[in-house]
Amino acid sequence: MSTVCGDPLGHVVVFGFGAQGRAQALNLHDSGVRVSVALREGSPRREEVLASRLPCLDLEDGARAADLAAVLVPDEAHAALYSEILAPGLRRGTALVFAHGYSVHYGRIRPRPDLDVVLVAPMGIGPQVRARFLAGSGVPALVAVAQDGSGEAMRHARRYAEALGSGRRAILETTFAEETETxxxxxxxxxxxxxxxxxxxxxxxxxxxxxxxxxxxxxxxxxxxxxxxxxxxxxxxxxxxxxxxxxxxxxxxxxxxxxxxxxxxxxxxxxxxxxxxxxxxxxxxxxxxxxxxxxxxxxxxxxxxxxxxxxxxxxxxx
Ligand SMILES: NC(=O)c1ccc[n+]([C@@H]2O[C@H](COP(=O)([O-])OP(=O)(O)OC[C@H]3O[C@@H](n4cnc5c(N)ncnc54)[C@H](OP(=O)(O)O)[C@@H]3O)[C@@H](O)[C@H]2O)c1
Missing domain, CATH: 1.10.1040.10 (N-(1-d-carboxylethyl)-l-norvaline Dehydrogenase; domain 2)
Structure with missing residues (x-):
């Protein structure tokens, strides 16, 4: 199991390899976290993932393999990804990570009660998240917890944000409602x-x-x-x-x-x-x-x- 600052995040599966998915997967990997990327069949980004030397899984395998599943597909795709892939596939006690609170806050997703549900919202676009990390800094991040089955949810969110490089700037606690509405x-x-x-x-x-x-x-x-x-x-x-x-x-x-x-x-x-x-x-x-x-x-x-x-x-x- 990989560790960040001595604290286990386990196997992080990043769903999507777009603006945030790419930046977050690469930053997590460079921070020593075990990361795979899950893409839908026919994704044009599969070659880029493999060229980045990250394992590339299909969505179903990604859901089954994740200790922590980062939902980094567009907000309008969250509900279908959750109901068709994540809800049936995730193991008990998996943590779901969102970069924006929208779909949880407005009830577009109602996560299973056994899952931890956290927000790690970088305050910057994906390319900045990657570029600042590579420059030795980071973008600030907002973290929040919507469900805490494990009792460890906020610690996981903070560790995830640190691995993105946000600890080098600021990690601020908020709620899904406050992040989404502001x-x-x-x-x-x-x-x-x-x-x-x-x-x-x-x-x-x-x-x-x-x-x-x-x-x-x-x-x-x-x-x-x-x-x-x-x-x-x-x-x-x-x-x-x-x-x-x-x-x-x-x-x-x-x-x-x-x-x-x-x-x-x-x-x-x-x-x-x-x-x-x-x-x-x-x-x-x-x-x-x-x-x-x-x-x-x-x-x-x-x-x-x-x-x-x-x-x-x-x-x-x-
Ligand atoms: N844009 C930003 O920098 C930014 C900033 C802060 C927060 N956020 C949040 O981060 C999350 C991701 O946003 P984003 O802008 O990074 O998204 P994005 O770039 O549009 O994501 C593209 C990725 O999502 C995959 N995808 C799209 N629809 C899918 C579906 N129905 N099923 C499975 N995969 C699908 C794409 O698959 P293919 O590879 O097959 O095309 C691609 O890999 C959102 O919650 C957003 O609010 C984004």
Whole structure:
């Protein structure tokens, strides 16, 4: 049995070899954990797994072999993987590890009572989880326990997070509810939905007023990287110490007018839909219908003038 820092995790089977699966399987392996990867039949990633010198199992064998099963397939595939493969296959007392609490929190999966159910959610995308580990650091991770049949669940979650490299930064305890709801809120209202629509609204406002689209693109989109890097490195006030006095005055006096009470009320409404389960139900209906709203929105966004300008500036149209 492999050990991490002297504590046994046993045989970890990672289901899926995508963004998180690849990074986590490789980090665990490099930390001395015994790891196999389980893939569905016909997976295009089988060769890559074998080239990484990790054992590659089919899903059924992976479920039977696991002391700890890491569910690293997309959230919308969790319920079927659990009901068809994991529930019938896992041995008594196996630990299930999730990188996001969604399917357990919203009851899309109801794990057998004998299983430990833990969350180890790296606060970064898969490539960062791997790159930071290789650079001798890690990304912070959130850990939580939903079921603790063994009495060891939190210890397993912490050991798993350490083996990912997260102990080099921070391992923070949370709950499945807190991780899921804050993650959904942040991606909907701030870092994905909020940010993309703020950029598009700024671009449209300048172009409607007659300014050149290329200039609007640089001001509202490209320069964001500089500011985001400063915010990441130094926090909001640290970033503000690096901008001009004119920019700072505009930030303090105009920012609250743009992100005013109307935006805050919309944020509270979005959070309410997440907490009540309304967003989860809407997402399930959308998935069952074959993602028509998502596809239509994606098609519209791809034709937005901002994208055309971006493609032209990156030389992709030539
Ligand atoms: N993306 C991130 O960096 C990130 C960050 C934090 C948390 N998470 C969480 O990590 C988990 C994994 O997300 P991800 O983005 O890493 O997923 P992903 O890259 O889309 O996962 C792809 C892998 O999942 C397999 N897969 C897809 N559908 C499957 C099915 N129905 N049955 C069996 N295997 C299936 C694929 O199989 P094939 O090889 O056959 O195609 C592939 O190996 C999710 O819970 C997500 O919320 C992700």
């Amino acid at each position: 993650d959904l809120f942040a991606e909907q209202a701030v870092i994905c939905g909020g940010l993309t629509h703020l950029i598009a609204a700024g671009f449209e406002t300048l172009v409607e007023a007659g300014y050149r689209p290329e200039i609007a693109y640089f001001c509202c989109l490209e320069e964001l990287k500089l500011i985001a890097d400063l915010v990441y490195e130094r926090g909001l006030e640290g970033m503000r110490r690096s901008i001009s006095t004119t920019a700072l005055y505009g930030d303090y006096t105009r920012g609250p007018r743009v992100i005013g009470e109307g935006v805050r009320a919309a944020m509270r409404a979005v959070l309410g839909e997440i907490r009540s389960g309304r967003f989860d139900q809407e997402l399930a209906r959308e998935a069952a219908a074959g993602w028509p709203t998502l596809q239509a929105a994606r098609d519209r966004a791809a034709c937005h003038p901002l994208e055309e300008v971006g493609r032209r500036l990156r030389g992709e149209d030539s």
